[in-house]
Amino acid sequence: MTDQKLPRREREKLRQRQEMLATALDLFSQKGYHNVSMQEIAEKAEFAIGTLYKFFQNKEDLYKALVLELCDEFEDSIMQAIEQPQDEIEKLRSYVRAKTEVFRRNLPFIRLYMAESRGASFNLKAGLDDEIRKRYYLSLESIAAIFAIGIKNQRFKKIADPYYLAVALSSVIDAFLLLWLDAPERHPYPEDPDTILNIFFKGLIDS
Amino acid sequence: MTDQKLPRREREKLRQRQEMLATALDLFSQKGYHNVSMQEIAEKAEFAIGTLYKFFQNKEDLYKALVLELCDEFEDSIMQAIEQPQDEIEKLRSYVRAKTEVFRRNLPFIRLYMAESRGASFNLKAGLDDEIRKRYYLSLESIAAIFAIGIKNQRFKKIADPYYLAVALSSVIDAFLLLWLDAPERHPYPEDPDTILNIFFKGLIDS
Amino acid sequence: MTDQKLPRREREKLRQRQEMLATALDLFSQKGYHNVSMQEIAEKAEFAIGTLYKFFQNKEDLYKALVLELCDEFEDSIMQAIEQPQDEIEKLRSYVRAKTEVFRRNLPFIRLYMAESRGASFNLKAGLDDEIRKRYYLSLESIAAIFAIGIKNQRFKKIADPYYLAVALSSVIDAFLLLWLDAPERHPYPEDPDTILNIFFKGLIDS
Amino acid sequence: MTDQKLPRREREKLRQRQEMLATALDLFSQKGYHNVSMQEIAEKAEFAIGTLYKFFQNKEDLYKALVLELCDEFEDSIMQAIEQPQDEIEKLRSYVRAKTEVFRRNLPFIRLYMAESRGASFNLKAGLDDEIRKRYYLSLESIAAIFAIGIKNQRFKKIADPYYLAVALSSVIDAFLLLWLDAPERHPYPEDPDTILNIFFKGLIDS
DNA sequence: GATGAATGAGGTTTCATTCAT
DNA sequence: AATGAATGAAACCTCATTCAT
Numbered sequence: 001m002t003d004q005k006l007p008r009r010e011r012e013k014l015r016q017r018q019e020m021l022a023t024a025l026d027l028f029s030q031k032g033y034h035n036v037s038m039q040e041i042a043e044k045a046e047f048a049i050g051t052l053y054k055f056f057q058n059k060e061d062l063y064k065a066l067v068l069e070l071c072d073e074f075e076d077s078i079m080q081a082i083e084q085p086q087d088e089i090e091k092l093r094s095y096v097r098a099k100t101e102v103f104r105r106n107l108p109f110i111r112l113y114m115a116e117s118r119g120a121s122f123n124l125k126a127g128l129d130d131e132i133r134k135r136y137y138l139s140l141e142s143i144a145a146i147f148a149i150g151i152k153n154q155r156f157k158k159i160a161d162p163y164y165l166a167v168a169l170s171s172v173i174d175a176f177l178l179l180w181l182d183a184p185e186r187h188p189y190p191e192d193p194d195t196i197l198n199i200f201f202k203g204l205i206d207s
Numbered sequence: 208m209t210d211q212k213l214p215r216r217e218r219e220k221l222r223q224r225q226e227m228l229a230t231a232l233d234l235f236s237q238k239g240y241h242n243v244s245m246q247e248i249a250e251k252a253e254f255a256i257g258t259l260y261k262f263f264q265n266k267e268d269l270y271k272a273l274v275l276e277l278c279d280e281f282e283d284s285i286m287q288a289i290e291q292p293q294d295e296i297e298k299l300r301s302y303v304r305a306k307t308e309v310f311r312r313n314l315p316f317i318r319l320y321m322a323e324s325r326g327a328s329f330n331l332k333a334g335l336d337d338e339i340r341k342r343y344y345l346s347l348e349s350i351a352a353i354f355a356i357g358i359k360n361q362r363f364k365k366i367a368d369p370y371y372l373a374v375a376l377s378s379v380i381d382a383f384l385l386l387w388l389d390a391p392e393r394h395p396y397p398e399d400p401d402t403i404l405n406i407f408f409k410g411l412i413d414s
Numbered sequence: 415m416t417d418q419k420l421p422r423r424e425r426e427k428l429r430q431r432q433e434m435l436a437t438a439l440d441l442f443s444q445k446g447y448h449n450v451s452m453q454e455i456a457e458k459a460e461f462a463i464g465t466l467y468k469f470f471q472n473k474e475d476l477y478k479a480l481v482l483e484l485c486d487e488f489e490d491s492i493m494q495a496i497e498q499p500q501d502e503i504e505k506l507r508s509y510v511r512a513k514t515e516v517f518r519r520n521l522p523f524i525r526l527y528m529a530e531s532r533g534a535s536f537n538l539k540a541g542l543d544d545e546i547r548k549r550y551y552l553s554l555e556s557i558a559a560i561f562a563i564g565i566k567n568q569r570f571k572k573i574a575d576p577y578y579l580a581v582a583l584s585s586v587i588d589a590f591l592l593l594w595l596d597a598p599e600r601h602p603y604p605e606d607p608d609t610i611l612n613i614f615f616k617g618l619i620d621s
Numbered sequence: 622m623t624d625q626k627l628p629r630r631e632r633e634k635l636r637q638r639q640e641m642l643a644t645a646l647d648l649f650s651q652k653g654y655h656n657v658s659m660q661e662i663a664e665k666a667e668f669a670i671g672t673l674y675k676f677f678q679n680k681e682d683l684y685k686a687l688v689l690e691l692c693d694e695f696e697d698s699i700m701q702a703i704e705q706p707q708d709e710i711e712k713l714r715s716y717v718r719a720k721t722e723v724f725r726r727n728l729p730f731i732r733l734y735m736a737e738s739r740g741a742s743f744n745l746k747a748g749l750d751d752e753i754r755k756r757y758y759l760s761l762e763s764i765a766a767i768f769a770i771g772i773k774n775q776r777f778k779k780i781a782d783p784y785y786l787a788v789a790l791s792s793v794i795d796a797f798l799l800l801w802l803d804a805p806e807r808h809p810y811p812e813d814p815d816t817i818l819n820i821f822f823k824g825l826i827d828s
Numbered sequence: 829g830a831t832g833a834a835t836g837a838g839g840t841t842t843c844a845t846t847c848a849t
Numbered sequence: 850a851a852t853g854a855a856t857g858a859a860a861c862c863t864c865a866t867t868c869a870t
Contacts, residue, residue, distance in 0.1 A: 034241035037864055039832095048831040050867085059865065133389060160406050164383075164397070168406050171382030172375045179374060182340060190371070199367050199375050200406065220854095244839060255856040260841070448655035451843055453853095462852040464846085473844065547803060574820050578797075578811070582820050585796030586789045593788060596754060604785070613781050613789050614820065634833095658860060669835040674862065 017055055020045050021066050029108035033063060064131075070109045071132055075139055077102045082142060088150035089201075095143060096173060096193035103177045110181065140166045165200065172196060224262055227252050228273050236315040240270060275338065277316045282342055284309045289349060295357035296404075302350060303380055303400035310384045317388065347373045372407070379403060431469055434459050435480050443522035447477060484523045485546055489553055491516045496556060502564035503611075509557060510587060510607035517591045524595065554580045579614065586610060638676055641666050642687050650729040654684060689752060691730045696756055698723045703763060709771035710818075716764060717794055717814035724798045731802065761787045786821065793817060 006014070023045035027036040038059055042049040056062035081098030082091050103110055143166035150156040160168075173196060179187035190196055230252035234243040245266055249256040263269035288305030289298050310317055350373035357363035367375075380403060386394035397403055437459035441450040452473055456463040470476035495512030496505050517524055557580035564570035574582075587610060593601035604610055644666035648657040659680055663670040677683035702719030703712050724731055764787035771777040781789075794817060800808035811817055 038866080039864070042832090049865095050831050051829090053866070054830075137393075160402065164402070165406065167382050167386060168375075168379045168403075171378045175374050175378030175381075176371075186344075195367065195371070196375075199372065245841080246839080256841085257843080257856055258854075261854075266840070452845080453843070456853090463844095464852050465850090467845070468851080551807075574816065578816070579820065581796050581800060582789075582793045582817075585792045589788050589792030589795075590785075600758075609781065609785070610789075613786065659862080660860080663836095670861095671836065671863080672834055675833075680861070 016047070016051075020047065020052060020055055020062070021069065024062055024066055025070070025108055028063070028066070029110075038062075068131060070106065071135055074102055074106065074109075075135055078139065079142065082146065088146050088153065088155055089197075091146050092143075092169070092197055093193045095146075095169075096196055099170075099173050100177065100189070100193075107181065110177070140170060143169060169196075169200060172199065223254070223258075227254065227259060227262055227269070228276065231269055231273055232277070232315055235270070235273070236317075245269075277313065278339055278342055281309055281313065281316075282346055285346065286349065289353065295353050295360065295362055298353050299350075299376070299404055300400045302353075302376075303403055306377075306380050307384065307396070307400075314388065317384070347377060350376060376403075376407065379406065430461070430465075434461065434466060434469055434476070435483065438476055438480055439484070439522055442477070442480070443524075452476075482545060484520065485549055488516055488520065488523075489549055492553060493556065496560065502560050502567065502569055505560050506557075506583070506611055507607045509560075509583075510610055513584075513587050514591065514603070514607075521595065524591070554584060557583060583610075583614060586613065637668070637672075641668065641673060641676055641683070642690065645683055645687055646691070646729055649684065649687070650731075659683075691727065692753055692756055695723055695727065695730075696760055699760065700763065703767065709767050709774065709776055712767050713764075713790070713818055714814045716767075716790075717817055720791075720794050721798065721810070721814075728802065731798070761791060764790060790817075790821060793820065 020041070024036075024041050027041055027044065038049060038052060041062075042052045045052075052062070056065060078095065078098045081094040084091075084094060086094065140163065144162040147156060147162035147165045151158045151162060159165075176187070176189060176196065180189040194201075227248070231243070231248050234248055234251060245259060246256055248269075249259045252259070259269070263272060285302065285305045288301040291298070291301060293301065347370065351369040354363060354369035354372045358365045358369065366372075383394070383396060383403065387396035401408075434455070438450075438455050441455055441458065452463060452466060455476075456466045459466070466476070470479060492509065492512045495508040498505070498508060500508065554577065558576040561570060561576035561579045565572045565576060573579075590601070590603060590610065594603035608615070641662070645657070645662050648662055648665060659673060660670055662683075663673045666673070673683070677686060699716065699719045702715040705712070705715060707715065761784065765783040768777060768783035768786045772779045772783060780786075797808070797810060797817065801810035815822070
């Protein structure tokens with residue numbers, strides 16, 4: 001993603017910034033925002049603390065940059081997956097796969113993301129919450145659109161509002177992933193996306 | 208709930224304790240654990256700080272007491288609802304209703320509960336997390352049991368592992384409630400439990 | 415020492431006071447003045463804290479009462495010993511014996527006494543120091559008087575000012591006792607008073 | 622004593638450290654360990670409190686550094702004096718002179734030293750006491766060695782165990798110095814070392 | 829531009845003392 | 850008279866942030 005066209009000086013700065021963010025993510029996700037000091041981040045990233053403050057105005061700013069940047073990456077991967085030309089059922093499968101993939105590639109980030117997107121915010125002076133929620137809602141709408149089209153196409157029965165279906169699917173994936181993160185042996189993650197999708201695709205009650 | 212038989216002095220102490228916990232809950236849920244000082248809690252509850260420390264050994268102790276006490280209440284209400292003698296479908300309806308009810312009665316507490324039970328832990332010296340997770344898993348198993356019996360009774364088709372179904376149902380309820388909490392007008396909460404349950408009860412794909 | 419003539423109520427109060435002082439002595443000598451709380455003293459002595467404050471205006475007052483009372487006892491015993499009718503050499507032997515005896519009977523008190531009488535005061539807001547030093551100087555003068563009479567009687571050679579001799583004898587006894595207190599096996603205390611006295615009685619250099 | 626070869630930055634740090642220690646010594650010796658706050662030390666030394674904590678991990682650490690550093694200086698001076706090549710009598714004179722000298726140069730420190738080495742400990746979590754006592758015992762053994770050699774040389778009569786003689790001499794010097802410190806006019810310090818030594822050198826009783 | 833020493837506000841916690849019961 | 854719950858000043862210590870080098 002780092003643009004090769006940038007002058008060397010700029011590229012170097014970007015690399016440093018990434019290093020700082022990576023270290024911060026590592027520490028924040030291990031110990032929690034309030035239990036990590038700027039000193040600690042600077043030391044672990046092998047920069048002077050003053051340099052850290054050249055890149056980020058303050059601790060909160062660093063945290064916001066970190067979360068937003070990763071959210072972008074997160075959402076981008078997922079959006080890319082569902083924008084492939086395929087039928088609605090395959091799109092949903094891709095969605096489940098992409099979310100799972102991203103989740104597993106970013107384990108350290110997940111707790112932070114969940115915290116922010118699910119309401120248990122660290123209560124930074126607002127501003128971050130809103131930004132993240134907006135993105136979350138947008139992604140829900142993308143999924144809702146898939147359901148809507150599937151219903152219009154009569155590939156899906158209209159068992160519920162498409163937005164509701166999107167909320168349900170998204171939250172069920174998150175729930176499985178969180179359980180698996182907590183205790184992988186107790187909660188093996190269903191590798192086949194249909195294991196999750198069937199919960200929605202098949203009717204519980206015989207009809 | 209406060210026992211009328213207790214000596215007056217004891218009743219008074221209990222009342223004070225409840226007041227402290229209520230104030231702490233209020234502040235913690237508004238601003239987050241680390242952004243609330245003991246001083247602040249004491250002042251808002253109109254006690255001297257020393258008095259606060261007579262009731263709770265330290266800040267973490269206060270926090271743990273708060274979360275555990277409310278979790279108990281939380282889980283109790285829900286368990287009570289599903290232990291009524293009724294068929295499985297009605298039990299699930301009761302579960303949705305009870306969870307919704309409890310959630311709405313304890314709005315300030317929900318963020319804390321979500322934080323603890325869903326992974327965005329405040330990284331208190333562990334111990335609390337574990338306790339809460341254990342209870343969360345137990346409640347999942349109660350719901351799983353309802354699905355299992357329903358399947359055995361052939362009232363439900365076995366579209367997924369009962370534990371998976373429990374995870375899915377629980378997380379979908381939480382998701383709707385959180386969205387509603389975030390933005391009530393944008394996300395009106397489905398008052399009829401079947402709105403949620405139908406997502407599971409009906410099959411999406413025509414069969 | 416408690417006067418049997420006092421009305422019962424008064425006697426009872428005196429007994430309580432002694433109990434408080436004894437408990438305080440115990441705790442102070444074990445943990446040091448600043449590491450003992452009034453709460454702790456009250457609890458260990460099985461009185462309410464308010465009662466403690468009925469007997470002593472404040473913590474410092476309690477401490478002063480404790481030290482002064484014990485100093486009195488301390489000095490009284492020693493004075494009594496040297497006031498017996500006996501020759502000067504025997505008086506000095508009695509002095510060594512009495513000091514040793516008192517010291518051993520009051521081990522818990524010794525550190526406090528030494529602290530106060532030797533200069534390493536706890537720096538209570540003065541007042542105590544002075545009182546104790548005055549008594550210490552008085553006792554030195556009593557010993558000096560013995561040396562002076564011995565010299566006048568020509569039982570002692572005038573190898574030094576009598577007051578100096580008193581200082582020397584007193585400090586040497588203290589030194590031996592402290593070493594013995596620190597490490598009894600390494601520093602066995604000389605049981606025979608002459609072991610100490612001979613350091614003064616015999617000339618080191620042949621004459 | 623500060624090494625001129627050190628880089629400027631290092632020298633500066635050492636100077637600051639000395640300043641902090643000097644201020645702390647001043648306050649501790651005037652008011653006692655527990656009656657001096659870190660805030661107070663920082664203010665008097667004209668540093669921010671955070672800076673104080675950069676140099677010393679906590680209050681106890683500062684105190685230990687202070688006492689141990691001065692004890693070293695203390696013992697070094699005395700050891701140097703008695704290691705000069707001279708006969709035993711002259712060595713003892715040097716000892717008395719050196720101790721007197723060191724004592725007078727370090728008046729503010731003496732109370733602390735006495736407190737720690739003579740038993741009226743502030744009850745810091747042990748460890749310090751032990752360290753100091755060990756050094757005190759070592760110094761006693763050096764003096765005892767002088768007496769032992771003098772006795773072997775037949776320059777001294779064996780009036781007592783050499784270790785006892787060392788204890789006695791050491792304690793007598795301390796006693797005179799403390800009295801002089803308390804009330805200089807009342808207790809003029811004997812400038813000639815023989816005034817003290819004669820107490821040991823001459824026999825009290827005619828022989 | 830990078831550095832990291834210095835800052836000091838603010839957090840948690842203790843404990844001497846008071847006073848209503 | 851005795852009690853001990855309540856008080857709040859003040860202690861220790863951390864850490865986000867600045868700024869001279």
